[in-house]
Amino acid sequence: MTRWLPFPLLFVALLAMWLLLNQTLALGHILLGGALALCLSWAMVALQPDRVKIRHPLTIIRLIFSVLIDIVRSNLAVARIVLSPRLRKHPSAFVNIPLELRHPYGLAVLACIITATPGTLWVGFNSATGILTIHVLDLVDENSWIDTIKSRYERRLREIFE
Incomplete structure (x- = not known):
């Protein structure tokens, strides 16, 4: 699941924002918003910083x-x-x-x-x-x-x- 959808919460938030900004639940907007949210969540993989190791x-x-x-x-x-x-x-x-x-x-x-x-x-x-x-x-x-x-x-x- 994480390989296809690396940041599920980001995907949901972006899709919800898209639908709220367009003020519609039309199928076309759901598909377009979902595709946009999926592409942006994949793009975030490249921006993901290295893990931090806290010593103390x-x-x-x-x-x-x-x-x-x-x-x-x-x-x-x-x-x-x-x-x-x-x-x-x-x-x-x-x-x-x-x-x-x-x-x-x-x-x-x-x-x-x-x-x-x-x-x-x-x-x-x-x-x-x-x-x-x-x-x-x-x-x-x-x-x-x-x-x-x-x-x-x-x-x-x-x-x-x-």
């Missing part, structure tokens, strides 16, 4: 809590900057961080963490050198950002994925 599942919980704490802290800091711009003493800047993390899923999670944290933005990653470039809204100390990314996030992501 409990580290995920610690990572989630530290990310949530950092997001709350950053929200308060950015709110202070936005509501009182004259209190802003430090310029925004780019920070280059050397990473040892090379796992694509780990890098994707790190990109989500950095971009989801207010006041920071993932700018780029050079895979040849392993240099991550981020933008920080209120840069006080570049070394503290490097230490934070490497010790709080990279170390835990390496435990999880590598």
Whole structure:
């Protein structure tokens, strides 16, 4: 069954969406929607990512809590900057961080963490050198950002994925 229909739930969802968008249950639309859903579910086989092997599942919980704490802290800091711009003493800047993390899923999670944290933005990653470039809204100390990314996030992501 999975060889002919590799993603049955996707097939059903696509067919249902097709029928809802066309607002009909005519046989022609059912056949056309079914053929389209079948072709798209076969196309998803090529896009299916490799399976991830999670090494330390409990580290995920610690990572989630530290990310949530950092997001709350950053929200308060950015709110202070936005509501009182004259209190802003430090310029925004780019920070280059050397990473040892090379796992694509780990890098994707790190990109989500950095971009989801207010006041920071993932700018780029050079895979040849392993240099991550981020933008920080209120840069006080570049070394503290490097230490934070490497010790709080990279170390835990390496435990999880590598």
